[in-house]
Amino acid sequence: MEKDPLTDEVFLRVVGKRRPGVLGEPPSPEARAALAAMAQYRTRAPKGIFFYRSHEEMEADRLRWTVQAIVETERRG
16 A cells, blocks of 8 residues: 555555655656647647537547648658
């Protein structure tokens, strides 16, 4: 069993090796670089709220945006 130092929650099983950083210390340069890379991620769907009459209409838009993203990536690469 493992106890969370922040919440005192007890876990019966922990999967993985990642450990939280030391409280009060900034993240490592590697962690900051990973966070910065994730912050640059763009979705291809336009922003907004979409209302669809059916799942098929929604899937058609999602497929169209995915294909556009692939084509754009191939043109740049």
